[in-house]
Amino acid sequence: MLNRPKITNSIAMTFKQLPLLAAMILVLASSTFAKDNLAKPTPEQVAWADTEIGMFIHFGPATWQDVEEDNLSTPLDQINPEKLDTDQWVQVARDMGAKYVVFVAKHSGGFCSWQTDTTDYSIKHTPWRNGKGDVLADLSASCKKKGLKLGVYISPADHKHHINAGGKAENAEEQKEYDKIYRQQLTEILSNYGEMFEVWFDGSTGTAVTDIIQKHAPHAMVFQGPAATIRWVGNEDGTAPYPAWNALPMALARTGKATAKAGDPDGDAWMPNECDTEMTKYWHWKTNGSETLKSLDTLMDTYNKSVGRGAVLLLNQSPDRTGLIPAADAKRGKEFGDEVRRRFAKSLGDATGKGDVVELDLGKPTILDTLVTMEDIAQGERVREYTIEGLAGDKWIELAKGTAIGHKKIDALPKPIEVSKLRLNITKSAAEPQIRKLSAYNTAR
Numbered sequence: 001m002l003n004r005p006k007i008t009n010s011i012a013m014t015f016k017q018l019p020l021l022a023a024m025i026l027v028l029a030s031s032t033f034a035k036d037n038l039a040k041p042t043p044e045q046v047a048w049a050d051t052e053i054g055m056f057i058h059f060g061p062a063t064w065q066d067v068e069e070d071n072l073s074t075p076l077d078q079i080n081p082e083k084l085d086t087d088q089w090v091q092v093a094r095d096m097g098a099k100y101v102v103f104v105a106k107h108s109g110g111f112c113s114w115q116t117d118t119t120d121y122s123i124k125h126t127p128w129r130n131g132k133g134d135v136l137a138d139l140s141a142s143c144k145k146k147g148l149k150l151g152v153y154i155s156p157a158d159h160k161h162h163i164n165a166g167g168k169a170e171n172a173e174e175q176k177e178y179d180k181i182y183r184q185q186l187t188e189i190l191s192n193y194g195e196m197f198e199v200w201f202d203g204s205t206g207t208a209v210t211d212i213i214q215k216h217a218p219h220a221m222v223f224q225g226p227a228a229t230i231r232w233v234g235n236e237d238g239t240a241p242y243p244a245w246n247a248l249p250m251a252l253a254r255t256g257k258a259t260a261k262a263g264d265p266d267g268d269a270w271m272p273n274e275c276d277t278e279m280t281k282y283w284h285w286k287t288n289g290s291e292t293l294k295s296l297d298t299l300m301d302t303y304n305k306s307v308g309r310g311a312v313l314l315l316n317q318s319p320d321r322t323g324l325i326p327a328a329d330a331k332r333g334k335e336f337g338d339e340v341r342r343r344f345a346k347s348l349g350d351a352t353g354k355g356d357v358v359e360l361d362l363g364k365p366t367i368l369d370t371l372v373t374m375e376d377i378a379q380g381e382r383v384r385e386y387t388i389e390g391l392a393g394d395k396w397i398e399l400a401k402g403t404a405i406g407h408k409k410i411d412a413l414p415k416p417i418e419v420s421k422l423r424l425n426i427t428k429s430a431a432e433p434q435i436r437k438l439s440a441y442n443t444a445r
Contacts, residue, residue: 041272045221054274054314056153072109084133107155113135201228204226232259232274233275238314245267259273348362349439357425373388379431382430390422
């Protein structure tokens, strides 16, 4: 015989309260769902964020014209970069600390730097390598050889074909013809040159491209356009605003033109920011370009305001008419990469953790001047406000505070300080904080 306990009055009362309990369970379930419903990146977006630095490469007829945008004035028989060496380009990128390159295979003038039959305005119609050369093929091979990822910029605008920004023609008939050309060009690039890490549709595009991307480059990051997965930060200074939230409303994401201004930590789409800027004052090489080289201090400030605000920095280098990146530009790029490595290659200590408080014990009083915090963004951007304190003697002192952490937040202190412990306090969050890393550095040493 089973020994069943009698239902007591208190248990009976609990049964009477079942509707209330059910409502409480629904509230809890709803809260849990809301946390789980935070915008989250794809694995490809997480990997892209981890690159932190890429190198842009502008090279084409504008290089021969000493202008920023091809005016179609250069006879193609004058374009013959006899020393062109994509191995040199990729080595410059590696020295800069870049993990990928984005090559402008076609700028707004319409000139194509690969072998194509879609237009007579291409490298195929120049004397370079007797018309058999293919810059994109060379660059793809160099990237594979040196372990960098390859991206491509293919302008929707095409002045040779009288196509305006956004790939818009003057009339429906011309639009139909250009859409056919552009789709063929994109298909050639994405199917013949290896896996693409990033694809740029500068100014967005009205031409249907999503099906081509899904077929030939399903893992690529896409800059602007109907298939966009990353955002233009909104300026060409290479700096992100703060905070630069990774999420935004889906309706804005789908426009393909959203910038950092659209950031909303509670948005339902994940679309991180890319910060593009020049090494000199110009995108394309100019005769006086190296005279305008940015200083190392300027580049480091750019780094802190892009990578240090959770974005990715895309720093341009421009080959000259010989086909080489000028020595002075390459040298400054290496100085930049060396300085980033000097400052951040080795930390004074690291910690990881979950929850509202993460501590880092440095073991002894230690001088530091920079703090780096990272979230595990695979779980979404959860932190909304934080402070970092340091234990100086027996007193906790606030060293830094902010809102967004995201992939990475760099906090440079006003002056060095000696502390034995650090404490990250998450004072506001959307879900349980997932801290990938809390690190300390002494960049002055």
